[in-house]
Amino acid sequence: MHDVAREAGVSQMTVSRVMRGTGYISKDVQTEVVSAARKIGYVHNRLAGGNASYDNPIVGVVVPTMQNRVFTEVLSGINATLETSGLRPVFGVSEYSPEAEEDLVFDLLTWRPQGLILSGLEHTDALRRIISQTGVRVAETMDTDGDPMSVCFGFSHIHAGEEMAKHLIARGYRSFGYIGSHGGLDLRAAKRFEAFARVIRETGAQLVSVERAHTASSMEIGRTLTHKVMQREQPPRAIYYANDDLAAGGLMHCLAEGISVPETVALAGFNGLGFMSALPKLVTTTVTPRYDIGVAAARWLMAPLAKSDAHKVELPAELQIGQTS
Amino acid sequence: MHDVAREAGVSQMTVSRVMRGTGYISKDVQTEVVSAARKIGYVHNRLAGGNASYDNPIVGVVVPTMQNRVFTEVLSGINATLETSGLRPVFGVSEYSPEAEEDLVFDLLTWRPQGLILSGLEHTDALRRIISQTGVRVAETMDTDGDPMSVCFGFSHIHAGEEMAKHLIARGYRSFGYIGSHGGLDLRAAKRFEAFARVIRETGAQLVSVERAHTASSMEIGRTLTHKVMQREQPPRAIYYANDDLAAGGLMHCLAEGISVPETVALAGFNGLGFMSALPKLVTTTVTPRYDIGVAAARWLMAPLAKSDAHKVELPAELQIGQTS
DNA sequence: CTGTTAGCGCATTCAT
DNA sequence: ATGAATGCGCTAACAG
Numbered sequence: 110m111h112d113v114a115r116e117a118g119v120s121q122m123t124v125s126r127v128m129r130g131t132g133y134i135s136k137d138v139q140t141e142v143v144s145a146a147r148k149i150g151y152v153h154n155r156l157a158g159g160n161a162s163y164d165n166p167i168v169g170v171v172v173p174t175m176q177n178r179v180f181t182e183v184l185s186g187i188n189a190t191l192e193t194s195g196l197r198p199v200f201g202v203s204e205y206s207p208e209a210e211e212d213l214v215f216d217l218l219t220w221r222p223q224g225l226i227l228s229g230l231e232h233t234d235a236l237r238r239i240i241s242q243t244g245v246r247v248a249e250t251m252d253t254d255g256d257p258m259s260v261c262f263g264f265s266h267i268h269a270g271e272e273m274a275k276h277l278i279a280r281g282y283r284s285f286g287y288i289g290s291h292g293g294l295d296l297r298a299a300k301r302f303e304a305f306a307r308v309i310r311e312t313g314a315q316l317v318s319v320e321r322a323h324t325a326s327s328m329e330i331g332r333t334l335t336h337k338v339m340q341r342e343q344p345p346r347a348i349y350y351a352n353d354d355l356a357a358g359g360l361m362h363c364l365a366e367g368i369s370v371p372e373t374v375a376l377a378g379f380n381g382l383g384f385m386s387a388l389p390k391l392v393t394t395t396v397t398p399r400y401d402i403g404v405a406a407a408r409w410l411m412a413p414l415a416k417s418d419a420h421k422v423e424l425p426a427e428l429q430i431g432q433t434s
Numbered sequence: 435m436h437d438v439a440r441e442a443g444v445s446q447m448t449v450s451r452v453m454r455g456t457g458y459i460s461k462d463v464q465t466e467v468v469s470a471a472r473k474i475g476y477v478h479n480r481l482a483g484g485n486a487s488y489d490n491p492i493v494g495v496v497v498p499t500m501q502n503r504v505f506t507e508v509l510s511g512i513n514a515t516l517e518t519s520g521l522r523p524v525f526g527v528s529e530y531s532p533e534a535e536e537d538l539v540f541d542l543l544t545w546r547p548q549g550l551i552l553s554g555l556e557h558t559d560a561l562r563r564i565i566s567q568t569g570v571r572v573a574e575t576m577d578t579d580g581d582p583m584s585v586c587f588g589f590s591h592i593h594a595g596e597e598m599a600k601h602l603i604a605r606g607y608r609s610f611g612y613i614g615s616h617g618g619l620d621l622r623a624a625k626r627f628e629a630f631a632r633v634i635r636e637t638g639a640q641l642v643s644v645e646r647a648h649t650a651s652s653m654e655i656g657r658t659l660t661h662k663v664m665q666r667e668q669p670p671r672a673i674y675y676a677n678d679d680l681a682a683g684g685l686m687h688c689l690a691e692g693i694s695v696p697e698t699v700a701l702a703g704f705n706g707l708g709f710m711s712a713l714p715k716l717v718t719t720t721v722t723p724r725y726d727i728g729v730a731a732a733r734w735l736m737a738p739l740a741k742s743d744a745h746k747v748e749l750p751a752e753l754q755i756g757q758t759s
Numbered sequence: 760c761t762g763t764t765a766g767c768g769c770a771t772t773c774a775t
Numbered sequence: 776a777t778g779a780a781t782g783c784g785c786t787a788a789c790a791g
């Protein structure tokens with residue numbers, strides 16, 4: 110920066126102001142400095158400045174997985190929004206482990222970020238402690254069933270599970286199956302399932318099978334588990350899947366085996382991912398606003414709401430009735 | 435750090451060494467410092483250190499899109515590998531625009547990264563210039579058809595296109611269609627297509643239709659374009675898709691319309707994404723080592739090969755013959 | 760194994 | 776509208 114200053118015949122401080130576009134600078138000096146910088150091949154070091162001003166143009170993001178489009182879409186929303194003000198997301202993947210999430214948060218704090226974006230409302234005590242100790246701003250996403258540390262953006266999974274149960278009950282189904290993944294580590298899926306199961310029980314209907322893979326969700330797993338469930342003596346009349354990938358896999362199994370949907374078995378997914386509209390049958394699901402949640406969380410970190418504002422920002426998920434129920 | 439030093443009764447430099455885990459520190463002092471830090475609630479500022487040591491624990495990554503699993507898998511490989519040595523990827527999305535890529539590189543250099551990971555071998559002149567001016571290490575990925583700035587990791591798209599053409603010709607097909615996306619901005623897809631078309635022509639077979647969506651690829655687009663192509667008076671006997679999403683959409687169209695595959699029309703995709711194995715028919719495709727490419731590039735940045743080493747690291751893609759050709 | 764000295768590349772806070 | 780002095784939090788280089 111000194112070199113640029115000398116080249117442009119101004120002080121180092123003026124170069125700094127030009128680089129950041131702050132304060133008053135005359136047009137002449139501005140162009141002079143820019144061309145001097147280009148001539149020397151100078152690239153502004155934004156992180157060194159963060160040292161003096163005590164914050165960096167960074168937002169830390171922790172997502173549970175990258176195997177599910179849901180979170181890459183959230184990330185897209187975050188990235189697109191932060192881009193507008195020169196911030197960048199720095200992310201980590203927790204693989205649905207609270208301890209891994211805790212480690213990641215510790216690591217990301219090491220970067221002195223403007224804020225943090227986490228998934229879900231359940232975190233380790235140590236994580237909560239460090240957050241309040243350091244005072245970083247935190248946006249929690251994807252869930253509103255619980256108490257956020259400061260603000261959360263998302264929807265109620267309990268409501269989503271109930272709503273789907275009611276829909277299927279209303280359609281006349283009385284015996285149900287559930288297919289999940291991640292060995293139950295996905296706590297939001299667990300909330301949906303519990304709410305779903307409760308409504309089923311209250312209605313006097315049956316939950317005849319619950320299957321959960323121990324690995325990440327995928328169409329393959331969905332197909333395999335559906336095969337397993339449908340081989341039983343008394344297969345369920347309707348299957349609720351933890352997400353669309355699993356449900357799509359279920360549909361693929363039925364297509365391949367000639368099982369008629371929804372006559373023999375009804376299927377329901379969760380998320381409303383784009384690829385679902387390309388399947389031969391539109392699968393009943395709950396459409397979630399992933400991208401918008403990312404946008405909302407990022408926007409909040411860029412300009413936090415006043416204290417008086419809501420601690421829970423609802424971005425509702427909507428039941429989408431397809432041709433599989 | 436001063437406060438921690440005082441609390442632990444050592445010098446600030448010793449605290450620095452403990453935080454970074456470098457140099458020789460006695461076990462006693464080490465534990466003393468750690469507990470002092472915890473007591474005060476001190477979080478190490480790693481970016482301030484980057485100031486003094488002239489680079490940060492960061493690798494800049496530019497991917498063309500996040501809509502395609504291919505690149506999120508590359509990112510996963512990069513992330514998992516960098517994690518092992520405390521580095522983090524900081525990424526940007528170019529949306530297949532060379533100018534956007536250029537801007538992103540300029541921005542990422544502002545972070546003083548240890549290195550850069552880019553996609554493809556085609557970049558703007560300004561980008562090449564800044565790279566050589568600043569001397570950052572750059573790994574280019576996904577392609578080996580061309581000259582890397584320093585090292586590239588991937589496979590030949592020309593070979594992949596030729597190989598698929600030869601396979602389909604060998605199966606006896608003589609009239610072909612091609613379905614792509616991104617309005618031709620995906621240069622690697624373009625390489626495959628050109629090689630494919632050349633072999634077709636050389637064999638005396640026909641390329642009867644070429645369709646390209648102007649938007650990102652998806653199953654929906656694949657389904658729509660397949661519908662369009664199959665409506666023609668002389669539909670092709672085999673369709674080569676720019677990627678698996680499009681091909682899967684094509685298969686969905688055929689399933690929904692009762693078009694028999696491969697009897698009426700053969701289908702071939704590209705990438706060999708995991709979800710393909712869940713489809714009712716295994717689609718013929720070329721399996722690409724996305725994750726491994728991310729791993730290899732990241733590993734190289736962590737410990738660059740000697741000058742004498744290869745400038746092109748081949749991670750071969752393999753033809754996978756399925757039930758759709 | 761630990762401490763001292765010097766300074767990384769910037770931005771803040773005054774001045775003018 | 777621009778500049779000078781000062782310090783941010785940390786690490787390199789060396790001494791011991």
